[in-house]
Amino acid sequence: MKFAIYFLCCLITWFSGYTQHIDKKVNSDEVSPLFKDEKPLKIHLTYSKEHILSYTNDSSYIKSDLSYQKEDGMMASIETEVRARGNYRRSNCYYLPLWIKINKEASQGSIFQDDKKLKLVLPCLNSSRSNDDVLKEFLAYKIYELISPYHFDTKLLSIQLKEEKKGKNIDHDLMGIFIQDDKKTASIHQGNLIKRHIHPNNQDPLSSARNAMFQYMIGNTDYSIAYQHNEKLFFIDDKIVPIPYDFDMSGLVNASYAVVSAINNKPLPISKVTDRLYRGFDRDDEIIQEVRNEFLNHEIDNYNLMDQYKSSFKYPKEFTECKSYVESFYKIIKDDKKFENRILKRERTKLD
Known part of the structure; x- marks a missing residue:
């Protein structure tokens, strides 16, 4: 019975993602020439x-x-x-x-x-691996583009x-x-940019959880959807949606200058940027499982996306480590016990 319910949830999530993909194609005329x-x-x-x-x-x-x-x-x-x-x-x-x-x-x-x-x-930095760092950050943007319509x-x-x-x-x-x-992003989605701080509990639960899962995926703690640090808030489709940017401090990029974020001058319980820490807020289990399925359904898409840029890396090792880091995320969310311990039990209930 549990398997049947899980399969049904996966099917619904897949269909939802498929229809979103169709919508993107229908709205492709709205894409600027620069990004076509x-x-x-x-x-x-x-x-x-x-x-x-x-x-x-x-x-x-x-x-x-x-x-x-x-x-x-x-x-x-x-x-x-x-x-x-x-x-x-x-x-x-x-x-x-x-x-x-x-x-x-x-x-x-x-x-x-x-x-x-x-x-x-x-x-x-003006260093030999700096261009590879930019490529890895670019891949983070493209991965989120696959996952989120916003x-x-x-x-x-x-x-x-x-x-x-x-x-x-x-x-x-x-x-x-x-x-x-x-x-311009707000205009494309027929929405508005929000300048003030808004508590995560007042933001769209699905978009917020999707954002948090993505940040966990790339090993980024240098953000805040409440205070709009490396995040922007938009009012789109009658909901408040966070959209992330600036990922150079993430474990995926693993830049030589990257350091673990301190929240209100308090260090986080990780020692290096490649250590993952889930920073999402408490959401209904159905929401978290829906987001989990979204990421699982895009696993192969993410690998294919990364492979497209393999030849652009100066150092093959940088690409290999970047892809392996994404693969390690999928090992976590595929394992029920790891998913529970590292994500569900880490959900936040208050701002800090």
């Missing part, structure tokens, strides 16, 4: 960290030279402004993550016509960066990620 295909976009960017830090703030930008590769293979320049984003990286990283703002008139007829403001993710669209970039430093030009070949702007 999976082919990495080649861009050239001129960049001065010193100027960006000195002359930009949360509202001011400076002009920068950016060009991108068109479908015919030719490079086209486009009028662009940039500013720094992210407090941690301003002080700790060689490269700055940026906001990119593209001139409205210049964007017309280009792949940027629907996305005139974008987040640009660059490697943190996500940020992303574009993998091959960047030729000309760094202006102390009167010299230094060339860098980098991987990067364009991330869709929050307001």
Whole structure:
């Protein structure tokens, strides 16, 4: 009897996921030209960290030279402004993550016509494995895109960066990620961006549990859906939905600079970022089992997705460890006892 009920739940979850996939195809016309295909976009960017830090703030930008590769293979320049984003990286990283703002008139007829403001993710460190770290973070975004109908669209970039430093030009070949702007994401889903803090108990239980399971999957504790730390809240389809971003502190990426998060200056009970800790809030068992089945149903999809980018890694070991980390997650959620001890018994009942 229990097996029959479990099978029925799996079938319902699979059908739900299938219909969501159909809906995505139906709404594919709403996808911006920039995000329509999976082919990495080649861009050239001129960049001065010193100027960006000195002359930009949360509202001011400076002009920068950016060009991108068109479908015919030719490079086209486009009028662009940039500013720094992210407090941690301003002080700790060689490269700055940026906001990119593209001139409205210049964007017309280009792949940027629907996305005139974008987040640009660059490697943190100037090291040999930094591009592989970016690839792993990109895979995290794409995995969540498979799991959740609500996500940020992303574009993998091959960047030729000309760094202006102390009167010299230094060339860098980098991987990067364009991330869709929050307001554009809200518009696509015919929803609204929420600026205030909202308790997780007042958020959509399914979306919240799905988000928490994903964060557990990639080994990330550097987030808060209550206080919108590396999360954005949206009002979509008459419910409050969290959407995650910034995964460089996760165990999946396992960056050399990553550290375990401290909550209210209190250390978490794990010693390294590759240790998983479930941080989701208490939900009905039916919700958690539904999310569990969603992830199980996408296991092969996740592996196939990762395999598509295997050849893009500089170091094969980085890819192997990344995929093995995802496989270790599935070993946990396939085992009833491990699932109960490491997830169900770890559900939170209060903010901390």
